[in-house]
Amino acid sequence: DIQMTQSPSSLSASVGDRVTIACRASQSIGTYVNWYQQTPGRAPKLLIFAASHLHNGVPSRFSGSGSGTDFTLTVSSLQPEDFATYYCQLAYSNLFTFGPGTTVHIK
Amino acid sequence: EVKLVESGGRLVRPGGSLRLSCAASGFIFSESEMLWVRQAPGKGLEWISFLSSSGSSYADSVKGRFTISRDNAKNSLYLQMNSLRAEDTAVYFCARSALLNSNGYYLYYFDSWGQGTLVTVSS
Numbered sequence: 539d540i541q542m543t544q545s546p547s548s549l550s551a552s553v554g555d556r557v558t559i560a561c562r563a564s565q566s567i568g569t570y571v572n573w574y575q576q577t578p579g580r581a582p583k584l585l586i587f588a589a590s591h592l593h594n595g596v597p598s599r600f601s602g603s604g605s606g607t608d609f610t611l612t613v614s615s616l617q618p619e620d621f622a623t624y625y626c627q628l629a630y631s632n633l634f635t636f637g638p639g640t641t642v643h644i645k
Numbered sequence: 646e647v648k649l650v651e652s653g654g655r656l657v658r659p660g661g662s663l664r665l666s667c668a669a670s671g672f673i674f675s676e677s678e679m680l681w682v683r684q685a686p687g688k689g690l691e692w693i694s695f696l697s698s699s700g701s702s703y704a705d706s707v708k709g710r711f712t713i714s715r716d717n718a719k720n721s722l723y724l725q726m727n728s729l730r731a732e733d734t735a736v737y738f739c740a741r742s743a744l745l746n747s748n749g750y751y752l753y754y755f756d757s758w759g760q761g762t763l764v765t766v767s768s
């Protein structure tokens with residue numbers, strides 16, 4: 539099975555900071571990766587699909603990149619509503635494994 | 646407006662069974678692939694089952710115990726859960742799939758989610 543890892547598991551940042559979250563697949567998966575944001579008690583929200591495509595309505599401060607085994611989610615200027623947990627997701631060969639998540643805390 | 650509403654979660658004994666439902670509205674349900682995801686208390690997201698026009702897939706943790714199905718006439722998705730264990734305790738979400746189809750590249754992504762239903766497995 540393909541495993542997904544994320545780093546860091548958590549980070550502290552301030553409003554206005556640039557934040558980068560990494561996701562790594564245990565084998566090459568092209569660009570078959572999605573990214574989601576989740577706040578406590580709420581359902582996940584889609585941010586990025588196919589590694590770099592911004593979902594409709596998602597602010598342009600979010601961006602995704604990468605292919606093969608290494609992927610990145612970047613928030614260019616962190617806003618108060620961005621303090622949340624972020625998950626990458628494999629979406630390949632009818633497997634949809636999530637990474638363990640990265641929680642962004644307020645510094 | 647796309648809407649997904651899960652129901653059926655409750656307290657159940659280990660070894661018991663439960664069927665979750667996901668009522669869909671605001672889109673053509675019969676044309677959409679669907680996903681079940683769960684989240685144990687304080688833990689991350691875990692996909693458990695996917696239903697497409699070509700069949701279903703399951704995570705190893707539920708294979709042989711859980712069955713995904715749908716009733717397009719009722720715009721509903723189901724998850725039949727048998728032989729439940731304490732580790733199945735979680736909030737269960739359903740999600741609608743969209744498909745990116747470009748020059749032979751196909752990718753499913755999940756753009757609408759329900760609010761979740763809590764399943765507690767305990768004696």
